[in-house]
Amino acid sequence: MTTAAASxxxxxxxxxxxxxxxxxxxxxxxxxxxxxxxxxxxxxxEEDVAMSSIAQDELAHAQALFRxxxxxxxxxxxxxxxxxxxxxxxxxxxxxxxxxxxxxxxTIARRFLYETADAVRLxxxxxxxxxxxxxxxxxxxxxxxxxxMHITAWLERLASTAxxxxxxxxxxxxxxxxxxxxxxxxxPDELSLLMAGVVDAPGSDLxxxxxxxxxxxxxxxKLPMPPPAADPPRAxxxxxxxxxxLHGEFTSVRRLDxxxxx
Numbered sequence: 610m611t612t613a614a615a616s617x618x619x620x621x622x623x624x625x626x627x628x629x630x631x632x633x634x635x636x637x638x639x640x641x642x643x644x645x646x647x648x649x650x651x652x653x654x655e656e657d658v659a660m661s662s663i664a665q666d667e668l669a670h671a672q673a674l675f676r677x678x679x680x681x682x683x684x685x686x687x688x689x690x691x692x693x694x695x696x697x698x699x700x701x702x703x704x705x706x707x708x709x710x711x712x713x714x715x716t717i718a719r720r721f722l723y724e725t726a727d728a729v730r731l732x733x734x735x736x737x738x739x740x741x742x743x744x745x746x747x748x749x750x751x752x753x754x755x756x757x758m759h760i761t762a763w764l765e766r767l768a769s770t771a772x773x774x775x776x777x778x779x780x781x782x783x784x785x786x787x788x789x790x791x792x793x794x795x796x797p798d799e800l801s802l803l804m805a806g807v808v809d810a811p812g813s814d815l816x817x818x819x820x821x822x823x824x825x826x827x828x829x830x831k832l833p834m835p836p837p838a839a840d841p842p843r844a845x846x847x848x849x850x851x852x853x854x855l856h857g858e859f860t861s862v863r864r865l866d867x868x869x870x871x
Contacts, residue, residue, distance in 0.1 A: 622798075622801045622802065622804075622805045622807070623681055624798060625796070625797065625798035625799065625801045625802050625807075626681055626739060626742075626802065626807060627678060627681050627682050628701070628796050628797060628798070629796055629802060629807070629808070630674055630675075630677050630678040630681060630742070631678055631701045632701050632702070632703070632796060632845060633674050633730070634670075634671045634674035634675045634678060634691075634692075635671075635700050635701045635702035635845075636702045636703055636706060636723070636727070636792065637667045637668070637670040637671035637674065638667070638668065638671035638675075638692060638702070639700065639702040639706045639707075639852070639855070640667055640702075640706050640719075640720070640723060641664045641665070641666075641667030641668040641670075641671060642664070642668070642855060642858070642859045643706070643710050643855060644660055644663065644664045644667070644710070644716060644720065645660075645661065645664035645665075645668075646710050647660045647661075647664075647710070647713075647716065648660070648661045648664075651713070652713050659759060660716075663756050663759065666752050666753075666756065670749050670752075671692065672688055672692070673745055673748075673749075674745070675688035675691045675692050676688045677741055677742060677745065678691060679691060680741070689863075693859070693860050693863035694863070694867075697848055697852060697853045697856040698846060698848065699846075700846075700848065700852070700856070701845045701846065702845060703723075703788070703791040703792040703794070703845060704788040704791040704842075704843040704844075704845065704847060705719060705722060705723060705785060705788040705789060705791045705792055706719070706723065707788070707847075707848055707849045707851065707852045708784070708785060708788070708849070708851060709849075709851035711781065711784075712777060712781070713777075714767055714774070714777035714778045714780070714781045715777075715781035715784065715785070717760060717763045717764055717767060717778070717781075718764070718778060718781035718782050718785055719781070719785055720756075720760045721760050721761065721764045722785060722789050722792075722835065723792060724753065724756055724757045724760050725757065725819060725822055725823050726790075726792035726793050726819050727753065727792060728750075728753060728757060728822070729793065729815050729818045729819045729822065730792065730793060730815060731746050731749060731750050731753065732750075732818075733808050733809045733810050733815055733818075734746045734807070734808055734809075735747065735750065736806075736809060737806070737807050737808065738805055738806035738807055739805075739807050742807070761826065764778070764826070764830070764832075765830060768830040768831070768832055769830070778832070779832070779833075782832060782833060783833075786833075786835055786836055787836070787839065787843075788843060789835035789836070790816060790819075790835055790836075790837070790838035790839075790842070791838070791842055791843055791845070793812050793815045793816045793819055793838075794812055794816075794838055794842035794845075795811060795812030795813065795842075796812070799811055799812060816838060820834065820835075823835075
């Protein structure tokens with residue numbers, strides 16, 4: 610497949626590419642900051658280390674995606690400005706990630722749903738015609754593989770432990786159900802991304818791939834499948850009070866010192 614720079618793409622595509630990069634970057638950014646809150650309070654000492662490491666990986670992925678986005682939009686903002694200088698309503702992460710951190714079961718349930726959906730999204734971008742994104746996706750996929758192994762092991766542990774652990778997991782999946790499919794909801798102008806070869810399938814196909822991937826795991830653990838995506842899906846700009854609080858936390862240093870860097 611022929612690779613392309615953003616400037617080589619047809620006029621509609623850079624705008625669609627910018628939204629894709631923004632969605633991916635904000636997804637990684639928000640879940641990374643949210644899960645970093647477990648540092649020091651995770652249920653096991655090993656999980657302090659593991660979850661902190663995963664959160665750091667997600668923030669590093671977000672930084673790299675924001676840098677690609679800065680190159681595409683070319684409006685004078687750098688990655689820090691895009692990441693930190695927007696109001697809460699300006700973030701474009703999936704509604705699944707807008708939920709509060711919650712208890713450990715909710716964190717595991719949300720991360721399982723996110724990691725599995727993100728894996729499908731990354732696979733669809735692995736052969737992207739936009740070379741900078743294709744190269745970055747290759748690196749991200751290698752790291753995300755370990756995230757998925759860790760989270761799936763915890764999902765199995767909670768689901769297989771009768772009583773409070775399983776009950777909390779079921780309650781978390783129920784709370785997240787309506788937003789479970791929002792990571793892969795179609796973005797505006799996805800047709801231009803398909804025609805340019807940036808992504809290999811529309812959002813509806815990615816949703817079907819995701820469901821096929823998680824169905825055996827959930828069936829084995831006797832856990833419910835996520836319901837079909839809402840039509841239309843909940844907007845990526847429809848944010849909760851929980852996210853507004855998190856936004857205040859992760860922008861606090863930037864507001865004190867706008868010159869602070871990552």
